Amino acid sequence: MIKSVRKIYSYWFLVPAAAVFLIFFILPTIMSFFFSLTRWDLSSWTFIGLQNFQSFFQTYSLSIGLVNTIIYAVLTSSMKVIIGLMFGLFLCSKIKTKNFLRSVVFFPSLVSTIAVGMTFSSLMNPTHGIINGVLSLFGIAGPDWLGNPSLALYSVIFVDVWKGVGIATVIYIAGITSIPNDYNEAFAIDGGNRWQKFIYLTLPMVRPAMNTVIILSFIGGMRTFDLVWTMTQGGPGFASDLVASVIYKQYTAGYYGLSAAGNVVLLAMISLLAFPLYTFLNKSEVAE
Amino acid sequence: MTGKKVRILLLDLVGVLLAAVVFLVPFYFIIVNAMKGPTEASEMSIQLPRILILDNFSKVLNYQNGIVLKAFFNSISMTIFSIVCIVVFCSMASFVMQRNQSRMSPVINFFMLVGLMLPPAIVPTFWVLNTLHIFKTMASMVLIETAINMSFCVMLYRAFVGSIPREIDEAAIIDGCGSLRLFFSIIFPLLKPVTATAVVLNAVNIFNDFVNPLYFLPGKNNVTVQLTLYYFHSAYNSSWNLLFADVVLISIPPLILYIFFNKQIVSGMTAGAVKA
Numbered sequence A: 001m002i003k004s005v006r007k008i009y010s011y012w013f014l015v016p017a018a019a020v021f022l023i024f025f026i027l028p029t030i031m032s033f034f035f036s037l038t039r040w041d042l043s044s045w046t047f048i049g050l051q052n053f054q055s056f057f058q059t060y061s062l063s064i065g066l067v068n069t070i071i072y073a074v075l076t077s078s079m080k081v082i083i084g085l086m087f088g089l090f091l092c093s094k095i096k097t098k099n100f101l102r103s104v105v106f107f108p109s110l111v112s113t114i115a116v117g118m119t120f121s122s123l124m125n126p127t128h129g130i131i132n133g134v135l136s137l138f139g140i141a142g143p144d145w146l147g148n149p150s151l152a153l154y155s156v157i158f159v160d161v162w163k164g165v166g167i168a169t170v171i172y173i174a175g176i177t178s179i180p181n182d183y184n185e186a187f188a189i190d191g192g193n194r195w196q197k198f199i200y201l202t203l204p205m206v207r208p209a210m211n212t213v214i215i216l217s218f219i220g221g222m223r224t225f226d227l228v229w230t231m232t233q234g235g236p237g238f239a240s241d242l243v244a245s246v247i248y249k250q251y252t253a254g255y256y257g258l259s260a261a262g263n264v265v266l267l268a269m270i271s272l273l274a275f276p277l278y279t280f281l282n283k284s285e286v287a288e
Numbered sequence B: 001m002t003g004k005k006v007r008i009l010l011l012d013l014v015g016v017l018l019a020a021v022v023f024l025v026p027f028y029f030i031i032v033n034a035m036k037g038p039t040e041a042s043e044m045s046i047q048l049p050r051i052l053i054l055d056n057f058s059k060v061l062n063y064q065n066g067i068v069l070k071a072f073f074n075s076i077s078m079t080i081f082s083i084v085c086i087v088v089f090c091s092m093a094s095f096v097m098q099r100n101q102s103r104m105s106p107v108i109n110f111f112m113l114v115g116l117m118l119p120p121a122i123v124p125t126f127w128v129l130n131t132l133h134i135f136k137t138m139a140s141m142v143l144i145e146t147a148i149n150m151s152f153c154v155m156l157y158r159a160f161v162g163s164i165p166r167e168i169d170e171a172a173i174i175d176g177c178g179s180l181r182l183f184f185s186i187i188f189p190l191l192k193p194v195t196a197t198a199v200v201l202n203a204v205n206i207f208n209d210f211v212n213p214l215y216f217l218p219g220k221n222n223v224t225v226q227l228t229l230y231y232f233h234s235a236y237n238s239s240w241n242l243l244f245a246d247v248v249l250i251s252i253p254p255l256i257l258y259i260f261f262n263k264q265i266v267s268g269m270t271a272g273a274v275k276a
Helices: A011-035 A051-058 A060-091 A098-110 A113-123 A130-137 A152-177 A181-190 A194-205 A207-223 A226-231 A243-252 A256-287 B002-033 B055-099 B105-117 B122-131 B138-161 B166-174 B179-190 B192-207 B211-216 B225-235 B240-269
Strands: A038-040 A045-047
Touching (some): A011 A038, A011 B105, A038 A256, A051 A060, A051 A256, A060 A098, A060 A152, A060 A207, A060 A243, A060 A256, A098 A152, A098 B002, A098 B240, A113 A226, A113 B002, A113 B225, A113 B240, A152 A194, A152 A207, A152 A226, A152 B240, A181 A194, A194 A207, A207 A256, A243 A256, A243 B122, A256 B105, B055 B179, B055 B192, B055 B240, B105 B138, B122 B211, B138 B192, B138 B211, B179 B192, B211 B225, B225 B240
Antiparallel strands (some): A038 A045
């Protein structure tokens, strides 16, 4: 080569992407650490040390978001992992309607979260809603799905799974269809029932797909805001508040420092939970 | 043999029924209620409309001097400009990142992981926008969407660039191409499949984005389609028929994209799930 690699593959190519990313993503992230230590009204700030974090962990209306966020992320991701796998296996079987069903399951992922949230708010309406209407046909008095403090968070989790399971399913389908046919044939020759095939062949082979589903849905769950906000606004009371909705509430209330502290808390939670999960899953994948 | 066929048919039946109840009823519910009068829609039933009212759609479009039309214009321009930035910036960056591995690479990888995982810091972004005097502008929204969606696209592009043989670069260089020409007239056209994926996937995501416009584009002039639904919902709680008509209208663009590009959407969403 005549010209050096450095010159042809010039780092100038990185500049536009790096500039936008550093200014609009990394810089705010770094500044959130600083602003979380201040009382701040966008024009001037006073340094108040760790007071914001103190109130974040000691005020019930704020700290409940931490617990709820973890419940939300763990439940949505584990349900998507399991239900998505079941759907994926079903939609890779020999049924004739599989192409149609694949599109149907995937369809909710295309509709905006706010539209889904609004639709389900009315489906879950305690008196008029269809869900309770169907339940009453069986003689069951349906609860107030979104108005009952001990139920609201789980109703939102259900809708999140409803909307997101399609993506999990297509990821699994991609994993299942990439299993080389030789393996299936070899298994048929060796003999073995369906269950053994699932445990010893399918499950190990879809591990990369499963890891993707786990990571995507776990991080998605930790960061989620829009669904909760359209369905319950964190209510009733603070029963379904997540860290992300607390950040929004503090921001609209004008407590910018507290809102930034919320961001730092969320960042810390994801770093402490999702990064280790990611490296753990990647390592166990390589080890196999 | 026939027993097996019957079993598969049975599975088909169960699958379709289950899908209909779980996934299709909510959409059917949206569509019927978008065509009812206000009192009928407030019953929230899944019955067919007693009186079919089709001008709900035009009512929504004309509401408040066509704020929804304006929102469509805003959302579509936000989506298009963001996609142009994302595609150009990410493809350029990924090309050099893949070809020129150096001591910088681990640092870049770390930043990508950060971009994929961490939530964007909201309030400090206001500070950035204020400092640059671009708060409440479409340009700032485009740059924010670009920054947020960048890491994923770089990941998509970088995997694809790796599959383009270096011999192509070398031949072009020997023929006298400089870096810019090499990239834009040789490499970029070869990236077409992944560009299609990036465009369609980002189109759906950015068009459907609610959170970022809620924070960074407040005010009636900058309203996006997802925000119209949100504002209708808070201001207009009794007119479910209009709300659902709005839902139908704003779900049409992603649906059209899916009909024509479902392969690209699915391949984008499953990227990284299958190790080659």
